[in-house]
Amino acid sequence: xxxxxxxxxxxxxxxxxxxxxxxxxxxxxxxxxxxxxxxxxxxxxxxxxxxxxxxxxxxxxxxxxxxxxxxxxxxxxxxxxxxxxxxxxxxxxxxxxxxxxxxxxxxxxxxxxxxxxxxxxxxxxxxxxxxxxxxxxxxxxxxxxxxxxxxxxxxxxxxxxxxxxxxxxxxxxxxxxxxxxxxxxxxxxxxxxxxxxxxxxxxxxxxxxxxxxxxxxxxxxxxxxxxxxxxxxxxxxxxxxxxxxxxx
Numbered sequence: 001x002x003x004x005x006x007x008x009x010x011x012x013x014x015x016x017x018x019x020x021x022x023x024x025x026x027x028x029x030x031x032x033x034x035x036x037x038x039x040x041x042x043x044x045x046x047x048x049x050x051x052x053x054x055x056x057x058x059x060x061x062x063x064x065x066x067x068x069x070x071x072x073x074x075x076x077x078x079x080x081x082x083x084x085x086x087x088x089x090x091x092x093x094x095x096x097x098x099x100x101x102x103x104x105x106x107x108x109x110x111x112x113x114x115x116x117x118x119x120x121x122x123x124x125x126x127x128x129x130x131x132x133x134x135x136x137x138x139x140x141x142x143x144x145x146x147x148x149x150x151x152x153x154x155x156x157x158x159x160x161x162x163x164x165x166x167x168x169x170x171x172x173x174x175x176x177x178x179x180x181x182x183x184x185x186x187x188x189x190x191x192x193x194x195x196x197x198x199x200x201x202x203x204x205x206x207x208x209x210x211x212x213x214x215x216x217x218x219x220x221x222x223x224x225x226x227x228x229x230x231x232x233x234x235x236x237x238x239x240x241x242x243x244x245x246x247x248x
Contacts, residue, residue, distance in 0.1 A: 009036050009061045009111040012173070016085025019172035020138060020243050021131045030125050034118070036111040047102045047110060048089055056112040057093065060086045063108025064184055068192070069100050078193035080142065081105075081166065081185070085173045090136060093118055106184045134241070141239040150195050153233070158194050159204045161233035163214065165240070167223060172242050183221040 010032045017023055017031075036059070041047070047065065048054050058065075060082055067079040067088055079100060082088045088102050093115055104110075122129035142165070149158040166183070170176035187205070191198045208214045213229055215222040223229055 006036050006038065006111075007032070009038065009059055010034065012061050012085040013059050013087065015173045017131050017135070018243070019085075020241060021134050022243065023131065024127055027125050027128050027131075030121055030128065034113055034121065036113050039110050039112065041104050041108045041110060043104055043106050043108075045104045047104065048092075048098055050098055050101045052098045053096050054089065054092050054098065054115075056114050057087050057118060058089050058102065059111040059113060060084050060088070061109040061111055063110075064105040065102060065108060065110075066105055066189070066193070067100050067102055076192045077195070078189060080139070080146075081193065083170060083173070084175065087113075087135070090132060105189060138239075138241050141241070145239050155194070155196055155200055155204050156207065157233050158196075159190070159201070159208070160213070160229050161235055162190075162194065163221060163223065164229055164233055164235040164237075167221070168237055168240055168242065172240075179223040179226050181221050182219060183216065184219040 014023065014028055014031055037056075038061070041063075047058050050069065062084055065082040065086075065088060067082070069077045069079065071077075080088070082102075089098070092098060122132065145161070145165070149161050153161060167176055167179070167181050170181045175182065187198045187201045190196075191201045194201070196204075205214075205216060209216070211225075213223070213225045213232075215224060229235070
């Protein structure tokens with residue numbers, strides 16, 4: 001019988017998968033039976049590194065993580081943020097060598113799931129394989145939106161767009177509501193994700209506060225003017241393909 005931490009791990013991934021696609025009871029039970037190893041990690045700790053050949057996938061149970069690339073001069077580009085329920089290195093099932101790193105941004109609890117167990121699961125349950133495929137396709141859609149923001153949105157629009165995205169992703173798995181969500185990342189993290197400087201990020205956040213669009217304190221983001229943030233960033237949630245959204 002799975003232990004309490006194992007059950008919590010599977011609850012989080014099931015919640016995430018149900019937010020993007022219907023999940024049969026038989027598939028849910030199969031996911032719940034997966035073997036996992038639970039690890040508690042410190043903030044700023046690598047989970048898997050560029051060039052590694054992992055034998056397992058990582059499920060985020062609690063805390064935040066990010067995909068990133070590190071250049072030789074020490075410059076970091078954050079490629080995506082990840083929250084509880086995400087399996088950010090799912091592609092390692094089929095692409096054996098990591099072409100980027102995955103690390104924690106905060107203290108985090110993660111579950112390692114063996115590749116062999118996941119491959120067997122997808123063979124026995126094609127519905128789960130389809131949902132995993134959908135998850136990676138949604139990831140690709142998020143990458144496209146980030147690329148548009150990098151190339152065409154102003155810094156103000158870019159930050160606004162990211163805040164809308166993060167809020168909806170957190171809301172979909174029950175980690176946000178009433179236009180309030182955790183945001184336990186630094187201005188340096190935001191700068192590395194958005195291709196801006198920390199000084200520029202600070203100016204944008206100050207302007208957003210001045211316009212009463214957001215409140216940001218104690219690692220919590222409160223969106224004071226949701227419709228205005230949507231309008232400014234031209235945010236269209238279609239690319240997130242959320243099957244289920246809780247009430248705001």
